Amino acid sequence: MTTNDRSRARSRTRYAAATTALALGLTTAWTAVAGSGAASGEESATGDGPIRYRTIPTQVFDVPGTGRIAVGAPSLKRVMIQRQDAATGAWAEPEVLHQEPGIECGALNGRTSGGGVALLLECDSNWSEDQAPAESVALVSQDLDTWARQTLPGEAYLSPGISPSGEHAVWLAGGHGDVVRWSAGTGFAPLQSTTYDYDSGDPTAVVADDGTVTVLGAEPAADRPRRCVIGVHGLDPDGAVTTDAVDPAPGHRLGCTELRMVGLSSTRVEGVFWSPADTFVIGRDDETSPWRLVQVAPSHAPGLVEHGFRPSTMHTVFSWARNGPMVAIGSPDGQRLKAQLYDAEAQVWGPPGVVYDHGSPDCRWAGTTGGALRPVHQLVMSCGPSGHTRALLSHDSVSWVSVPLRGKPLAVGRGGTPVAAPQARRTTVVSPSGVVRLPVGAPGRCEVVFPTGPDEVVRLHAGRGDRGWPSRLQAHDGERWRTIDRVRMPARGRCAEVDALMGEEPTEFQFRNGQRWVFVRVVRRGERWHAVRGNGY
Numbered sequence: 001m002t003t004n005d006r007s008r009a010r011s012r013t014r015y016a017a018a019t020t021a022l023a024l025g026l027t028t029a030w031t032a033v034a035g036s037g038a039a040s041g042e043e044s045a046t047g048d049g050p051i052r053y054r055t056i057p058t059q060v061f062d063v064p065g066t067g068r069i070a071v072g073a074p075s076l077k078r079v080m081i082q083r084q085d086a087a088t089g090a091w092a093e094p095e096v097l098h099q100e101p102g103i104e105c106g107a108l109n110g111r112t113s114g115g116g117v118a119l120l121l122e123c124d125s126n127w128s129e130d131q132a133p134a135e136s137v138a139l140v141s142q143d144l145d146t147w148a149r150q151t152l153p154g155e156a157y158l159s160p161g162i163s164p165s166g167e168h169a170v171w172l173a174g175g176h177g178d179v180v181r182w183s184a185g186t187g188f189a190p191l192q193s194t195t196y197d198y199d200s201g202d203p204t205a206v207v208a209d210d211g212t213v214t215v216l217g218a219e220p221a222a223d224r225p226r227r228c229v230i231g232v233h234g235l236d237p238d239g240a241v242t243t244d245a246v247d248p249a250p251g252h253r254l255g256c257t258e259l260r261m262v263g264l265s266s267t268r269v270e271g272v273f274w275s276p277a278d279t280f281v282i283g284r285d286d287e288t289s290p291w292r293l294v295q296v297a298p299s300h301a302p303g304l305v306e307h308g309f310r311p312s313t314m315h316t317v318f319s320w321a322r323n324g325p326m327v328a329i330g331s332p333d334g335q336r337l338k339a340q341l342y343d344a345e346a347q348v349w350g351p352p353g354v355v356y357d358h359g360s361p362d363c364r365w366a367g368t369t370g371g372a373l374r375p376v377h378q379l380v381m382s383c384g385p386s387g388h389t390r391a392l393l394s395h396d397s398v399s400w401v402s403v404p405l406r407g408k409p410l411a412v413g414r415g416g417t418p419v420a421a422p423q424a425r426r427t428t429v430v431s432p433s434g435v436v437r438l439p440v441g442a443p444g445r446c447e448v449v450f451p452t453g454p455d456e457v458v459r460l461h462a463g464r465g466d467r468g469w470p471s472r473l474q475a476h477d478g479e480r481w482r483t484i485d486r487v488r489m490p491a492r493g494r495c496a497e498v499d500a501l502m503g504e505e506p507t508e509f510q511f512r513n514g515q516r517w518v519f520v521r522v523v524r525r526g527e528r529w530h531a532v533r534g535n536g537y
Helices: 003-021
Strands: 030-032 058-061 067-075 078-083 095-098 103-115 116-124 137-141 149-152 168-172 177-181 204-209 215-218 230-235 243-247 260-261 268-272 281-282 292-295 314-321 327-331 336-343 353-357 363-365 377-383 388-394 401-404 420-424 427-429 434-438 448-453 456-461 473-475 481-486 497-500 510-514 517-525 528-533
Touching: 058 103, 095 137, 116 168, 137 168, 149 177, 168 204, 177 215, 204 260, 215 260, 215 420, 314 363, 314 377, 314 448, 327 481, 353 388, 388 420, 388 427, 401 427, 420 448, 427 448, 427 456, 427 510, 448 517, 456 481, 456 517, 481 528
Parallel strands: none
Antiparallel strands: 030 058, 058 067, 067 078, 078 095, 103 116, 116 137, 137 149, 168 177, 204 215, 215 230, 230 243, 260 268, 268 281, 281 292, 314 327, 327 336, 336 353, 363 377, 377 388, 388 401, 420 427, 427 434, 448 456, 456 473, 473 481, 497 510, 510 517, 517 528
């Protein structure tokens, strides 16, 4: 794997781990503190929480029975730590956790257990998101006050493992399947090799209370090289190695490329592609039992009715929201959309049911549909000879509402909720609490609405002389719209269309004509809403 491949894998692993944990209800070892710091790198106005840092976003690590710490960095030069008082809940003043002359640290991974916490600081002499770090630092603590640390050899950027007792920890470093171990009795050991040796995707390492390390990663099956299995490579405290394999998708062909393994504990490991629908779990009953497939990927679970990629169909897509189970939705004829609910406990799909019937077989998915964790389900399709767009929304995976968009984008509030689907005279707002239809809309070609609550919106409106450019942010007082802010728009030409930048939360609107592109975001400052213009051309 090249350096650039590794850097891309680092970004994919972080995204997939967060997305999958939320979508499947998995617990993680850390919690990211919401929000970003100020331009200086930190922001102290966090209420009762720890300081929020910007260079390395603050993460809170909870060690049951021992306490909580918050780790982050205001700059590449120093990493800070705060400790929470268990009695009062107050956070102490930050202290320097790690600082080394000539070394920059730009990312953080960690795992906790009941016995302590193991961290990996991604560091280098000239740290860059685009390069795999070569001076990363391993840290481990059992009491959250005293720390053992060591610079790891070679490239190291994957999360560490820690045993349930906290007596042992492990970091992947160096070459394929190489590890650095730590034990409370002997400290850090030299780099050691397991029998894992495959150059694709990301393996993970876990460690048991007896010090046995297991590296799990994708590799070709020994008897069928074109089939991917999960290699299980053990290394006991005396240096003896073992090798085994688990089939993660019985009856299905699974590729090894892009597969990332994420250690959850000494007995549970996730296999992650891009989507929670493709995520599976390898586990064992205890630290001496063999590894096996304990949670099948939903896309391979029994009962799934798949609509393939054919001109007459709408292929099956997967959608997941924080309220309700995962949904598989598609259409056999481009007219009737059928949805299935996933039973995660039984690991089976329920029977398909029609959630929308367009009346004619001329609907297709519009752009990228599904594939992201949101508070509510958001799917967009185009229907009819003219290809008008239509949103299909649900707050609970069971009840669905269809809204014609007619060229207007969906607007997503901060944190992904609520979602507003605008029309000329009315707006549908969907949030985890339900569906609300408001008797206000955005009639102009480039006018849009933005949700400020489960039953409230503001709109960007073009007044007289604005040539269709929505320069006025307006709120509705129950009787009429009133302007609460203004944003500078082009002085020449007319606004021709509006779109939204994909994946941005809250939504960033994109207004344009043949010559100009203008980006606008609606933000809240204190008790007031403002329209803020970004870079455009």
